Amino acid sequence: MTFCNEWVNGSVQLLQKLRYQAAGFAGTLLFPFETQIKIQIKNGELTMITKQSNNQISNIQTYCVGERGENFAFDGACERLMDCLGEKDLGYWLIAGITGDCFAQVYPKNHTFYSDRYCVSDYNILYHDDCTSYIEGIFDKMGYACTYIPKERLLSNKEMYRQTLIAYIDKGLPIMQFKGNYSLICGYEEHGNILLQRYPCNDNFEKFSLDETYFADNELKGWIFIGEKKEQKILADIYREAVLKMPEILTTETDKYYFGARAFYAWAKDIENGFYDGKTQDEVDLWGTHTSFVCDFETIAATSGRFLSKALEFNHDLSFISEIISILGRQGTYANGGLEDLGGGFNVTLEALQNIEKRTKIAAKIRKFGDCIDQVVKILNENIKG
Structure with missing residues (x-):
């Protein structure tokens, strides 16, 4: 039965790897998702172990506090991801220096104004022809891989990304969401059908349904999954x-x-x-x-x-x-x-x-x-x- 058990688990891992490659994940995910139902074979009996339905990362500190001059949401959300990884030296002001937010003025051409977009990282992500490379490049400068999943890719495999999100939260790491602003998805209910998020300058968790209305929202741009640590940067x-x-x-x-x-x-x-x-x-x-x-x-x-x-x-x-x-x-x-x-x-x-x-x-x-x-x-x- 040991051989059979190993064969089942190996097949699941191979299937996951192929699905991740097809879904466009860069590098290695920190927490590849586990199927909702685990299969175990013990003493000739087939048993199923189901996962918990609710979970929440409750120790996420408020980010982008205006009183501290922290006005750049992408940088603040990145700082919280680094906090969760124990990278206390990779803080807000260093990240704002990497992005250029803390020293470069911006202004649009052709009078294309956005009320909530007024810094370098916003413009690069909103207007960049290859914002995936831009986002992944920011994390690379800190020694980490990451994968930006744009909306069209989320739509192509909603269930897999939902399961991946659950796996991350279960390990204590939020997902960055670009929808109107840069929020952190920090929890889930009902097996991920309800998600909990934190917005900049906000101490509270907000709930939303991961349903067709969510995916149809024009403000949804994508999700960011942090990947493995590629190297220890000095x-x-x-x-x-x-x-x-x-x-x-x-x-x-x-x-x-x-x-x-x-x-x-x-x-x-x-x-x-x-x-x-x-x-x-x-x-x-x-x-x-x-x-x-x-x-x-x-x-x-x-x-x-x-x-x-x-x-x-x-x-x-x-x-x-x-x-x-x-x-x-x-x-x-x-x-x-x-x-x-x-x-x-x-x-x-x-x-x-x-x-x-x-x-x-x-x-x-x-x-x-x-x-x-x-x-x-x-x-x-x-x-x-x-």
Whole structure:
């Protein structure tokens, strides 16, 4: 009976492997799913062991706490995944440095605005032609494999992904969900037909049904499964590589968006050229078209030093970082002492953006921010060799 038992289990494992390959999982999953019914043969009797119907990871801390300046949801969700893996050094500000969220301004082309999308990771995942490679590349920089399962792939094998999700939660590791925002699926009920999730800045679990309505929602983009640890990365090297990547991120321009100085210049140009002319309050989402970019900018000014200071602490030879910290830190002073006074900050009004004299001054101030980023890029290029 031992041979028969091994044959059954081996067949199940082979079937799982083939299904994972067909489903597009990258690398090795930490917790491959087990079938809902396990088969055991003992003393000639066939028995079945069913799995529990409910489970919840209750010790997930709140992520993206606004009072701490943590405004980037993808970075916060990644931090919690690393927490669950015991990777306490791979925290929010390091991840925000890897993504570029904590130092690069963004702005869309073609006036394609999203109220809740205003940072580098958002734009790369939302607009990137190959966001799978982008997401998996972020985890790779921390030494981990991961698999992003886009919506169309979820639809192709719902049951297998549900079972895989259950296996992860049973082992204490949540799944990241991209649906409207980056939430963490941390529990299940009714054998996974009901799921529990945590959203950024939220202490509570929210329930939702894993049904056809869920899969039909246009906001659903996909799930992210963390994979095996591929290598033990040296922390100093992670920081160094993130700093060396800064010039590329700060000069990015695609057919859909700008990062860095060009983002500021495009933003200023829209304001000065009358983007808001003739529009009424009901026709304009000021948060989506203006204030969200103020939020991004002021978050960077206030918090970029947390990543950069740590990078310098681990890499003393990158002494030029001190100058960059000073430049980015001054941006906050310029904003609070200038942009807000001009009525172009968090206090912006449609009237200010339609008034030629006021908007000209607002645009000029925003261009100065772009000039500062050009200065940062110059310092980086002068000090980074090859």
